[in-house]
Amino acid sequence: xxxxxxxxxxxxxxxVASMAAIxxxxxxxxxxxxxxxxxxPARQIPVPTTVSPQLAKIVSAPPVPPTAPQTAQEWKAxxxxxxxxxxxxxxAALTQFAVTIEPLQIAGVPCFAVNPPKVSARNAHRVLLHLxxxxxxxxxxxxxxxxxxxVAGTSGMRVISVDYRMPPDHxxxxxxxxxxxxxxxxxxxxxxxxxxVFGTSTGGAMTLALVQAAQKQHLPLPAxxxxxxxxxxxxxxxxxxxxxxxxxxxxxxxxPVLGAAARLYAGSVDLxxxxxxxxxxxxxxxxxxxxxxxxxxxxxxxTVRVHRxxxxxxxxxRLEVYEAQSHxxxxxxxxxxxxxxxxxxxxxxxxxxxxx
Amino acid sequence: xxxxxxxxxxxxxxxVASMAAIxxxxxxxxxxxxxxxxxxPARQIPVPTTVSPQLAKIVSAPPVPPTAPQTAQEWKAxxxxxxxxxxxxxxAALTQFAVTIEPLQIAGVPCFAVNPPKVSARNAHRVLLHLxxxxxxxxxxxxxxxxxxxVAGTSGMRVISVDYRMPPDHxxxxxxxxxxxxxxxxxxxxxxxxxxVFGTSTGGAMTLALVQAAQKQHLPLPAxxxxxxxxxxxxxxxxxxxxxxxxxxxxxxxxPVLGAAARLYAGSVDLxxxxxxxxxxxxxxxxxxxxxxxxxxxxxxxTVRVHRxxxxxxxxxRLEVYEAQSHxxxxxxxxxxxxxxxxxxxxxxxxxxxxx
Numbered sequence: 186x187x188x189x190x191x192x193x194x195x196x197x198x199x200x201v202a203s204m205a206a207i208x209x210x211x212x213x214x215x216x217x218x219x220x221x222x223x224x225x226p227a228r229q230i231p232v233p234t235t236v237s238p239q240l241a242k243i244v245s246a247p248p249v250p251p252t253a254p255q256t257a258q259e260w261k262a263x264x265x266x267x268x269x270x271x272x273x274x275x276x277a278a279l280t281q282f283a284v285t286i287e288p289l290q291i292a293g294v295p296c297f298a299v300n301p302p303k304v305s306a307r308n309a310h311r312v313l314l315h316l317x318x319x320x321x322x323x324x325x326x327x328x329x330x331x332x333x334x335x336v337a338g339t340s341g342m343r344v345i346s347v348d349y350r351m352p353p354d355h356x357x358x359x360x361x362x363x364x365x366x367x368x369x370x371x372x373x374x375x376x377x378x379x380x381x382v383f384g385t386s387t388g389g390a391m392t393l394a395l396v397q398a399a400q401k402q403h404l405p406l407p408a409x410x411x412x413x414x415x416x417x418x419x420x421x422x423x424x425x426x427x428x429x430x431x432x433x434x435x436x437x438x439x440x441p442v443l444g445a446a447a448r449l450y451a452g453s454v455d456l457x458x459x460x461x462x463x464x465x466x467x468x469x470x471x472x473x474x475x476x477x478x479x480x481x482x483x484x485x486x487x488t489v490r491v492h493r494x495x496x497x498x499x500x501x502x503r504l505e506v507y508e509a510q511s512h513x514x515x516x517x518x519x520x521x522x523x524x525x526x527x528x529x530x531x532x533x534x535x536x537x538x539x540x541x
Numbered sequence: 542x543x544x545x546x547x548x549x550x551x552x553x554x555x556x557v558a559s560m561a562a563i564x565x566x567x568x569x570x571x572x573x574x575x576x577x578x579x580x581x582p583a584r585q586i587p588v589p590t591t592v593s594p595q596l597a598k599i600v601s602a603p604p605v606p607p608t609a610p611q612t613a614q615e616w617k618a619x620x621x622x623x624x625x626x627x628x629x630x631x632x633a634a635l636t637q638f639a640v641t642i643e644p645l646q647i648a649g650v651p652c653f654a655v656n657p658p659k660v661s662a663r664n665a666h667r668v669l670l671h672l673x674x675x676x677x678x679x680x681x682x683x684x685x686x687x688x689x690x691x692v693a694g695t696s697g698m699r700v701i702s703v704d705y706r707m708p709p710d711h712x713x714x715x716x717x718x719x720x721x722x723x724x725x726x727x728x729x730x731x732x733x734x735x736x737x738v739f740g741t742s743t744g745g746a747m748t749l750a751l752v753q754a755a756q757k758q759h760l761p762l763p764a765x766x767x768x769x770x771x772x773x774x775x776x777x778x779x780x781x782x783x784x785x786x787x788x789x790x791x792x793x794x795x796x797p798v799l800g801a802a803a804r805l806y807a808g809s810v811d812l813x814x815x816x817x818x819x820x821x822x823x824x825x826x827x828x829x830x831x832x833x834x835x836x837x838x839x840x841x842x843x844t845v846r847v848h849r850x851x852x853x854x855x856x857x858x859r860l861e862v863y864e865a866q867s868h869x870x871x872x873x874x875x876x877x878x879x880x881x882x883x884x885x886x887x888x889x890x891x892x893x894x895x896x897x
Binding site: 233 | 577578579580581582585586588589590601603604778780781783784785786787841842845846848849853859860862863864865882
């Protein structure tokens with residue numbers, strides 16, 4: 186049925202437009218090009234008006250194409266410089282939250298105890314285990330404690346942050362061995378039903394891998410976990426590695442830095458081994474899980490894929506996506522409303538699921 | 542601290558790379574360009590390997606730039622043609638699910654009763670109200686019943702699908718007036734705690750607007766709602782309107798079709814009026830809500846922004862994001878695993894929240 190004055194070519198466009206506009210009506214078109222994927226043209230993305238001014242500034246900063254260190258020495262220099270910058274952010278967070286940090290050893294592994302100034306009776310027997318992010322190579326020592334400070338300060342719960350070993354000196358399985366050893370030791374001191382594990386990015390993936398390792402070793406599981414935008418797949422598999430490339434201004438792209446860090450960490454282990462890419466492991470029997478990501482996050486798919494697997498396994502998994510955020514930007518400015526919302530969400534999630 | 546043999550320029554790149562790799566370390570860079578937004582270069586997006594072959598085919602089809610009808614006659618022709626195509630999909634769904642469809646009138650509004658072949662005792666007193674999608678202009682008559690068939694078939698619950706009036710003949714508030722009238726009539730027949738409301742795209746937004754209207758008119762609320770990728774903001778506001786432009790192969794872009802349909806529907810009402818763009822309304826006191834979207838969805842932000850507002854209002858809102866899906870593609874092939882998962886999720890959500 187043609188409307189008067191319309192050409193057939195014009196009408197076919199309208200038909201497709203109308204198909205697209207009715208959910209469920211768009212039909213895939215056969216195309217050999219589809220088999221190779223498709224090209225998305227360049228586009229201008231405006232500063233989002235749907236976030237706080239603080240966050241708008243963060244998400245709108247132009248991404249800088251990253252360059253990967255080539256040698257162990259170059260990695261160490263990059264790590265050192267990053268740590269120096271992180272020290273300022275940690276000092277600011279300590280002022281904002283007034284928590285204390287003390288180094289200690291648990292099961293022979295260096296850790297930091299991050300303690301709120303006053304612990305309520307409700308939180309007296311609760312402990313949170315923190316695994317820091319940083320692509321398995323950044324964030325040694327105090328440089329890895331920022332998120333622990335933010336969560337301890339927001340939740341009023343004690344946090345133990347693991348200063349696990351990292352490449353280039355200590356590739357897999359050192360980081361996981363250290364983290365699991367600390368978890369095991371904590372379960373002897375404290376009721377596991379009063380404990381949770383959390384982390385972001387690499388720390389989010391390690392949180393998942395820790396539960397899978399604990400299951401294999403028949404260790405008790407935490408009562409809940411919070412996995413922020415987990416690096417659940419060390420290979421560049423997952424749709425948002427491509428759709429959000431260059432849109433995410435924090436990670437920017439898989440190559441060259443993430444790919445190099447993945448290979449540096451995994452060493453001789455296959456990048457799809459579930460011990461380094463937990464999305465390929467089993468999620469049956471997981472404790473309640475909170476997952477956090479953003480619409481511009483290069484790891485949006487890394488997060489969504491884990492959530493889908495958790496739901497398929499019947500786990501109580503909750504997915505929180507933040508408007509316009511690139512990777513882990515809920516941690517960038519802890520004074521922004523979005524950061525406060527994400528941190529309060531983690532705190533109330535643990536409060537709801539942990540015993541007292 | 543410079544590594545040997547590295548230039549300062551090189552090091553600064555590495556520093557930025559390392560900052561990006563540590564969550565929370567990336568710092569926004571001052572830039573006047575940032576105020577206008579930024580340009581994302583063209584890129585190739587491969588066929589996703591993380592979805593079923595059925596869905597991979599759907600998400601990889603090249604998008605066709607849509608063209609909007611210009612006159613009432615052109616709109617009607619486009620609607621008619623779309624309905625003719627939709628008839629085939631509805632016939633296939635009726636074969637798959639063996640539900641029956643009967644036209645009826647409720648409060649003088651034409652509706653369809655979509656009934657499973659056998660209703661269990663548990664579902665005997667339950668009714669689901671369905672508001673179809675289609676940009677407020679597509680999907681009149683039986684052409685709007687696909688989702689009702691899929692949900693009735695999957696849940697085993699009776700569904701009433703509203704054949705509400707639409708532009709060009711009947712702009713706002715006709716569609717909402719009809720839907721609210723049907724809801725009101727149903728609450729006189731059935732315990733509202735045994736009822737839910739659902740819909741996708743335009744139907745998802747109308748579901749939200751219906752709850753807001755019911756609150757204002759002091760009508761009972763449903764026990765739960767499922768709002769699939771709601772068109773919650775009729776203006777092109779929200780980050781994924783830009784970040785997923787051309788990546789979403791179902792809706793493709795806001796202009797020209799969505800913008801034209803928005804103006805056709807809203808008529809003289811401001812596009813940001815909460816009655817047509819419910820994201821700007823209040824979400825306090827909402828019933829438990831299930832929101833569904835996909836990582837490539839042009840309405841990812843429309844969905845996420847509603848979820849954030851629901852959570853801020855203390856509502857039990859659950860967000861489900863599907864890997865690599867463009868707008869509403871969980872409805873495209875009801876035999877795909879992803880479609881089955883989304884439909885089962887809606888069914889079990891209603892089963893958990895509705896009284897018997």
